Amino acid sequence: GAGVSQSPSNKVTEKGKDVELRCDPISGHTALYWYRQRLGQGLEFLIYFQGNSAPDKSGLPSDRFSAERTGESVSTLTIQRTQQEDSAVYLCASSLVLGLRIPHEQYFGPGTRLTVT
Amino acid sequence: KQEVTQIPAALSVPEGENLVLNCSFTDSAIYNLQWFRQDPGKGLTSLLLIQSSQREQTSGRLNASLDKSSGRSTLYIAASQPGDSATYLCAVRSGGSNYKLTFGKGTLLTVNP
Numbered sequence: 001g002a003g004v005s006q007s008p009s010n011k012v013t014e015k016g017k018d019v020e021l022r023c024d025p026i027s028g029h030t031a032l033y034w035y036r037q038r039l040g041q042g043l044e045f046l047i048y049f050q051g052n053s054a055p056d057k058s059g060l061p062s063d064r065f066s067a068e069r070t071g072e073s074v075s076t077l078t079i080q081r082t083q084q085e086d087s088a089v090y091l092c093a094s095s096l097v098l099g100l101r102i103p104h105e106q107y108f109g110p111g112t113r114l115t116v117t
Numbered sequence: 118k119q120e121v122t123q124i125p126a127a128l129s130v131p132e133g134e135n136l137v138l139n140c141s142f143t144d145s146a147i148y149n150l151q152w153f154r155q156d157p158g159k160g161l162t163s164l165l166l167i168q169s170s171q172r173e174q175t176s177g178r179l180n181a182s183l184d185k186s187s188g189r190s191t192l193y194i195a196a197s198q199p200g201d202s203a204t205y206l207c208a209v210r211s212g213g214s215n216y217k218l219t220f221g222k223g224t225l226l227t228v229n230p
Binding site: 004006031033035040041042043044045048050056059091093095105106107108109110111113 | 121151153158159160161162163166206208216217218219220221222223
């Protein structure tokens with residue numbers, strides 16, 4: 001079985017442009033997470049999707065950031081009007097959710113390295 | 118707010134040495150703690166997951182311990198090899214949401230041949 005995949009692996013964009021990052025979770029994983037890792041910093045939680053529940057968007061840093069998920073499959077993270085401070089590696093993870101709605105171990109994709117010039 | 122600290126930030130050792138990486142967290146009310154490995158340009162690979170009720174987990178040359186009351190975890194690597202060179206990340210799941218992971222900044226390990 002394939003792991004979590006992300007595309008593109010690298011993206012260079014000009015300041016002010018919009019970018020879209022894609023995540024394909026492991027088949028059957030109902031939970032999906034996005035994280036951001038800026039240079040020299042720990043991973044920061046951005047957003048969490050679980051089945052048909054309303055996503056937890058509490059980690060999104062500004063209204064320029066949004067994410068969608070189609071059912072229990074692909075997710076896209078969109079950054080509008082990119083700024084240089086958005087340069088980071090964006091990591092996606094997925095997991096099963098077991099009884100009592102407790103998420104299981106998270107499996108991470110290779111990330112998308114975004115550079116805003 | 119949960120905060121996770123990892124010490125040291127970087128560590129360089131000769132091949133064959135045993136070593137310990139440290140992780141501390143401020144809020145002891147955790148669901149579990151996880152150690153990851155991150156190679157340059159790669160995603161995270163989960164190494165060990167310790168539930169809050171457990172004291173340690175072992176996998177091969179790796180042993181992770183958890184002292185929840187004191188807010189500490191250690192990752193012990195026995196007989197280190199150059200292939201162990203990577204950044205090691207500690208993360209805890211805690212708080213009202215049982216899915217958010219709070220990460221430390223990591224320890225960059227270099228094992229010299």
